[in-house]
Structure formats: structure tokens, C-alpha cells
Amino acid sequence: MVKEGDRYELQxxxxxxxxxxxxxxxxxxxxxxxxxxxxxxxxxxxSWFDNSRTSIKVKQLKDNLYNYLRNRQKANAERIQWTTFKDAKNKIKGEGFIKEEPENNTNRDVGQACFTSFNLRATKKYKHKDVLAFCLYRFMNPIEKHFFDQQNVKVDEDLLALSDLLQWIFRSAVRDGKPINIYIPSRRMRDLLKKWLNNELPCSNVSNASDVFPRKLASRPC
Structure with a gap:
């Protein structure tokens, strides 16, 4: 996919x-x-976050998230970027990484948030963030999936999930060629990223790498 004017075209x-x-x-x-x-x-x-039977595990995830960000990484709010489903956010947020960016922000507020949407796109506000946590397991919206199924269109849900993960990661310091540390508790999401980094998954179906991080880090556009 490449950008042509104000739109993207499949290649x-x-x-x-x-x-x-x-x-x-x-x-x-x-x-x-x-x-x-x-x-x-x-x-x-x-559904895992919404299920009352997993409430103890959700609490454990909250403790894990705090442990990783504040104890193991010893990161302050300036460095932290984390995400989960919007409805689950309040269940796992913790002291020291609560702040969100207000809708009507000022220049002072821009990029100071810790929590950002997992489908965050096209912003450089968070390129100073180097301690990340991606706390969700991405499925395709059932309504959208049903629509595509009716049109006999098969969507690769792994690559869809990977696309969101990559786009979110590349809002951080890695876009400037700086190292980041990331906690991805979902085994499936973590494995997808590892496979992609090891060239076991394609890029052309996921994102245009040259659009989200500097060309010096990519051999060529996908």
C-alpha cells in the first residue's frame, strides 16, 4: 500500500x-x-475483560501491568505508553500511568498521556515514549467479519491484529530509531510480533513500514 495524494492505493x-x-x-x-x-x-x-468469571485474572493483569511499568522498568509517566480496550481501561490502570490526553488539549498537554487508543494512527506526539504495554488480544469485530463473510471475502485476523499492534508501536520512540521496551501479555499478540520481526510473516499485507518508521530502519517499502 502506498500513499497517492490524500489516499492510499494497494500495490x-x-x-x-x-x-x-x-x-x-x-x-x-x-x-x-x-x-x-x-x-x-x-x-x-x-469478552475476557467483560466476563465476571475472569475478574480475579483481570485484577492480576492490573498488578502485572503496574509491576512491569513502575517496578521492573522504573518508568515515570513521561516514558510510559500503554493501551487496552477502552471499556477495560479503568479495570487495569494504576498509579503513575493514569493520564489520558484531553479532547481539547493545549500544547502543554500534547503527548503527555500514558494511555492511548490501540488503533492510534498518524501522530508523532508520542515519539518520546520508550516503555510500552499492549494489553489486549485483538479479534475482528463480529459485525464486520459477518459482512465480509457474506461477500465471500476472507480476512486474515492475525494480520489485522498485527497491523494494529505495529501501527501502535510505531507511534513511540522506535520511529526515531531509539530502543523501546514492551510488555505484551497476550501470547498470541506477542508471538505475532516475534514472527514478524523474524520475517516469518509478510509486511505487504500489514502496513507500509517506510510510512511508520525512518527509511534507515527499513530496507525498502513493503
Missing amino acids: PKSDVIEDRSSLKELIHIFDGDLNEIGNAKTALSK
Whole structure:
């Protein structure tokens, strides 16, 4: 996909393998005990957060998130960027990373938020953020899925989820070629990112890498 004027146009898939080695060195994915909360197949999905039977696990995720951001990374609000579903936000937010960007912000407020939407697009406000947490398991909207199914259009939900994850990550300091640390408790989302960094998943169906991070980090547009 390439930008033509004010719109994007699909381009033929390229057979050239993109070099993601520089990104792999910059994106430090947490690998440890705090990830156990996301091992179950539907852990961190929207229904997981809404289900009363998982309320204890949601509380555990809240504790894990605080532990990672404030204890293990020792990050202050200036460095933190995290996300989850909007309806789940209040269930896991914690002291030191609560702030959201107000709708009618001033220049003083821009980029100071810790919580940002997981489908955040086209902004450089957060390029100073280097401690991240992506706390959700992305499924396709059932209504949208039903629509595409009726049109006999198959949507790859893994690549759709990966697209949101990549776009969100590339709002952070990595867009300027700086290292970041990220907590991704959902095993499925974490594995998708690792596979992409290892060139086990395509880029052309996900995003135009050159649009979201500097060309010096990408061998060529996807």
C-alpha cells in the first residue's frame, strides 16, 4: 500500500524480503513470569475483560501491568505508553500511568498521556515514549467479519491484529530509531510480533513500514 495524494492505493505484493534486523535490535519484548496471565487462548480478549468469571485474572493483569511499568522498568509517566480496550481501561490502570490526553488539549498537554487508543494512527506526539504495554488480544469485530463473510471475502485476523499492534508501536520512540521496551501479555499478540520481526510473516499485507518508521530502519517499502 502506498500513499497517492490524500489516499492510499494497494500495490502488488513484493517478493523482496524486508530487512527487519535493525527493528529486532530496537524492540525489546518482555519475556518472563508476567506473561503467564495471557497463555489461555482467549486471554485479554474483550469478552475476557467483560466476563465476571475472569475478574480475579483481570485484577492480576492490573498488578502485572503496574509491576512491569513502575517496578521492573522504573518508568515515570513521561516514558510510559500503554493501551487496552477502552471499556477495560479503568479495570487495569494504576498509579503513575493514569493520564489520558484531553479532547481539547493545549500544547502543554500534547503527548503527555500514558494511555492511548490501540488503533492510534498518524501522530508523532508520542515519539518520546520508550516503555510500552499492549494489553489486549485483538479479534475482528463480529459485525464486520459477518459482512465480509457474506461477500465471500476472507480476512486474515492475525494480520489485522498485527497491523494494529505495529501501527501502535510505531507511534513511540522506535520511529526515531531509539530502543523501546514492551510488555505484551497476550501470547498470541506477542508471538505475532516475534514472527514478524523474524520475517516469518509478510509486511505487504500489514502496513507500509517506510510510512511508520525512518527509511534507515527499513530496507525498502513493503
